[in-house]
Amino acid sequence: MTDNKPPRLELRHASKSFGRVRALGDGSLQLWPGEVHALLGENGAGKSTLVKILAGVHQPDSGELLVEGIARRFANPAEARDAGLAVIYQEPTLFADLSIAENIYMGRQPRDGLRRIRYDAMNREVDALLSTLGVNLRAERLVRGLSIADQQVVEIAKALSLNANVLIMDEPTAALSLPEVERLFAIVRALRERDVAILFITHRLDEVFALTQRMTIMRDGVKVFDALTAEMTIDAIVSKMVGRDLDTFYPKADVARGEVRLSVRGLTREGVFKNVSFDVHAGEIVALAGLVGAGRSEVARAIFGIDPVDAGEVKIAGKPLALGKPATAVRAGLALVPEDRRAQGLALELSIARNASLTVLGRLVKHGLISAKSESTLAADWGKRLRLKASDLDAPVGTLSGGNQQKVVLGKWLATNPKVLIIDEPTRGIDVGAKAEVYRTLADLVREGMAVLMISSELPEVLGMADRVLVMHEGRISADIARADANEERVMSAALGASPQALGRAA
Amino acid sequence: MTRHSSTMPAMHAPKHKRPNLLGGLARSREATLFAVLIALVAATAAVKPEFLNLQNLRDVLLNVSIIGLLTAGMTVVMLMRHIDLSVASVVGVSAYAVGSLFVMFPQMPVIVAMLAGIGIGLAIGAVNGVLITFGRVPSLVATLSTLYIVRGADYAWVHGGQINATSLPDAFALIATGSLFGVPNLVLIALVVLIALSVYLKQYRGGREHYAIGSNPEAARLAGIRVERRVMIGFLLSGAIAGLAGVLWLARFGTVDASTAKGIELQVVAAAVVGSVAITGGVGTVTGATLGALVLGVINIALVVLRVSPFWQQAIQGALIVAAITLDTLLARSVAKRMMRKRDHG
């Protein structure tokens, strides 16, 4: 950060509105070569919008963008890319029907004299790139069927292949577990050595301290603060982000364990998970930990009836559950908050109220017909309880920020008043304030006697919230650790299994 | 860390080269279609050996050429999750317009006739493209509308008129009747277009963009693809091909009137679907589409040759279309599953 040189990238007083929604009011940012810069803020603070302005996806309504001190205007993402910007967006942006190599090189494939694509050269380069990332993926494999983690790896590979001098990453770690995060950090650090300017968005504050040198904090679409990371503390960051101090982060209540609510015996799905057995009691939060790809979500989906199983049985509150139909599971008192809210949790074009009522349509019926009034009352109630930040419950849910979308998914399931709540990555991509609210809600729920199975890749959350930690490794439960005995090392070693080679594989 | 230094050896253990999965999948789908085609021909020939004579093969190729061309054009559009229902109307209007040109200028060179047809197709394709990209009208709605409008205009213009083979110069008729090394000219023309289109889709950046757009439009935009432009190009291509098909239709059938080619749009979509072009975009090849058109064309003629009652023909065709789509999908899924399993144990 030399004084006489301009920053690599600078955004001054940018604003952006979508219709009546002001997503960004006054976004400012300076990004210097050779630094990792954290961009922090609550859900809906405008971080992703700012990123998309930098990337040429959106054109700002006002404000200036300077690259190396020169004012620029990117009309589309290609122009930003050509100016040396690589972007990893918050949501994976891959072509499922194309190979990994084509995904990485779309629009800039190597060509021969006749301008034909040289597939061999392209695949060779991508194979090399993937192996430097230490993942067992091949260039010619189709993207369809990749796990979210693998997709994220492809996104990272794409950004790296650009050899850009600005790398922008919008929550790249949200879908990754620890070993993958570590690997990503190593790559980022190496890039920093090569004077690349990196913008890094995350809701995991420990990552901020582990990786970044400076930070910019936003609130309600406005830049409120910037500082060197070394000069900050977690509490200071949080109070700048939220505008107030937060109370205890993991409000784990000690609740007496009730009867068995969810009982799983010998659940097997060929090639995915094998012989999975466990119980969850009323008033208990059981965490299901493990590496991404261990098969945790698949167990949840199987219990809920989305995926077929080859063997095993499930009981809800003592009654056997006929597997294979989600509707039956819901009727039996099961709720599943899925891991991918956009694909599995929400109908993005439908209104917030309509989404919230989706699980309880049958209960909104009065005199045989659905009452619109009870629908909006329901949505409003849950919105209030979860502190949903939305201007209009009839607005499409897709216009909400990620964290607020997560709250709608949570609310729609809590509205069913379930006996057992399975919640997959409950805080993926949501801000600290919202996280605290989710934890508080979970604590309240178990206090009221609900049984919660929480799938999570975030160790602090697992250790902070769970009464018991089940760890999965390659489709089997490899450990069952009581709260008192749970610590980072035990969970991680169980997650990694016996063989250390497992570290090399992400999928 | 440097990016993709190609000197860096692959780190992971499994050294055996896995088959090219992308290519393998595509190949296997086309291979099945090809097998189905051969089986169809063989079965028909077994019952009716004369099915295999040269004249009949020529006829089948001639029949399929035009539908095959249209199917290839439709493929470009369907790859982008769009559809072009207006092709039949374009064929009709182009055939009649070019025929009228011949009536007015009997000495018109054949190449001018082709260009005129292509020009008409381009014009209607441009209208479709503008409606879809600029007007943001879903392609099904836009092209259903232009199907009606173009056909209506055709009716209003042609009324009860008819162009007969007698009005067409011999040089033009040669497109359908002449041949080079025993392959009819019309088939050669179609083949050239099909190969060009296939190379474009497989080997050129622009071609790959059609796949990208259909696979994930949002991601395509983020990857810097000019989606509007590419969609526009797709509809121009489809329109131009339909225009050319109209000229070929005129050459082949000689008689055209206001209702020429009415209703073939669904045949074309069916051929594409049978040829493994996904209606949901992102998947499909010109080879597959052409095989799809061939399979339907052969079934069509085989049913007649096998003396199946005309009343049963359509029912059997319909059942075969459904069966083909189902089998193709099941096959694709089982391949995908095998692939996944391999990865699990790999």
Added chain:
Amino acid sequence: AELKSGLKIAFVPKQINNPYEVIADDGGMAAIKEMKGQGKVVGPSDAGASSQVSYINTLITQKQDAVVIAANDANAVVPYLKKAMSQGIKVVTFDSDTAPEGRQIFVNQADSESIGRGQIQLLSKLVGGEGEFAILSATPNATNQNTWIKWMQEELKKPEYAKLKLVKIAYGNDDDQKSFVETQGLLQAYPNLKGIVAPTSVGIAAAARYIQSSPAKGKVAVTGLGTPNQMRAFVKNGTVKAFQLWDPGQLGYLAAFAAANLASGTITGKEGESFDAGKLGKRTVGKSGEVILGPPTTFDSANIDSFNF
């Protein structure tokens, strides 16, 4: 008796864009002009059974004096034509009849029996009295084609046709391309085919065009019903030796006069009544309200140049 002037007469063809129908309608319009009436042609652009009904209803609402219709379906339009007649509108069918209660007069191109039998006689002459042949018809539901085919099969029962064998009735749906492909299939399926009878102008042209460019030219006789203009080239180059038709323009002309006479009250449609049909002279209403234009003309290379329609 004098025809009223200013009569409103509407023609409803099977399909407004069918070239054959257009010639017939033009004949009708010419007749109406002669008698100083107001003529018009309305109708659907597809040949569905029901598509004519809304036009009939509209004509009733418009209080036309007479409706002249070539029915797409013998029954579908009957209730609506009855309604028209009950409101004093005169109904004439031509080309393709409805059930008798649906109209007052049917102007037939030639009596169906002689058309059907005539086709077989012509074919027999062309193929030398023996061999396999096929019929290429319009749609499976086309009323007049089905009637003619019925009479063809009747005629075939005669002992002199014992060696003539009808192997297949194919349907080209009055669609040029479909008829073309059907012809091609027929030749494949029946290698010994000697003749094709296509009693439809679309079918015969398509069949002739296919045969002309195939090795079967000269071996397979094509005949049926078609217009001279359409078939001239095929007759000249020898693909087709002879075929038949009446003048569709005259058919329309006669139908218009029948309608005008009904509307003027000079006739009621009863058997035995006769009326003046302009340049066609005097015509008599036959059995069950049928008026016959006359026997079809057989066209061959000798006479084809003297016709232009």
Added chain:
Amino acid sequence: MAKPDSALSTTKRRHLQWEAMLVIVLAVSLIGGRVLSPMFLSGANLSNMLADFTEIALIALPMTLIIIAAEIDLSVASVLGASSALMGVLWHMGLPMPLVIAIVLVAGTLAGLLNGLVIVRFNLPSLAVTIGTLALFRGLAYVLLGDQAIADFPASYTAFGIETIAATFLPMPFILVILGAIVFTVLLQATPFGRSLYAIGANPVAAQFSGIDVARTKLRLFMLSGAMAALAGVVYTLRFTSARGDNGEGFELSVIAAVLFGGVSIFGGRGSMIGVLLSLLIIGVLRNALTLADVSSETLTIVTGALLLSSVLIPNLVARWRATREKRLMAQTL
């Protein structure tokens, strides 16, 4: 936090706007019809007008539901034809009419079931599958009846197709349309089944994850569609006293055009029954008025296309214009 009972949301407002526009268009075409022809508003003419779109309306009702659920059924017209043919065959076999009609309706439902099963079981796109069954069912209609047309249905039944209700100008079959409209409106807008269709159309995976039985819902939709198409086949046969294999050929595109003109999104998740009913009325009025004014059928074809196009194009252009205007206003205030 939002006010729960806040007035109309933007999305709802947009819907109402479209419906309001349809009402205006309807009024304008009614007035236009009267101007074009004094006979237009006569009872007899209105009666014909309503009768004319009976079958299209009966099929459009379930089609609305199907398109909202982001599926499509192209086989409806073929089911209509096959039902008509079956009706003729059964009647000729000597079965009593009520039994004939019952069997035909069951057969139509089974045809829909076949569509649904193939689509749901193998998870195939309905557009592709129903292109196949379009040919299949039409073919079966020909297999059943061949080149025959059956017309000797009992007068007591054909009267139902032709006559009007007592002293009014409402055609008898129109009762079915009215009943159907009420049932389907309630079904779509006010029952869990109907509500779940919007979710299925907008995001089928999320709908499944919400405990909605997507497969069964779709299956029911296609069965419903088959049944209604069969009903339309019965009405058609009685209205025209004619059972034929080619009855209703090409209706599928008219039905889809009517549904889309009614504001239903082809991508699913959006649309209302009221819009579709208005659209049917407008198309009926326009066709009738233009025919009465001796506008040729080819012009009618063009009008149909233009209407369909404008239904999507105009709102889009208006929205675009609004957005630029808003932006300009905002720029001025800044």
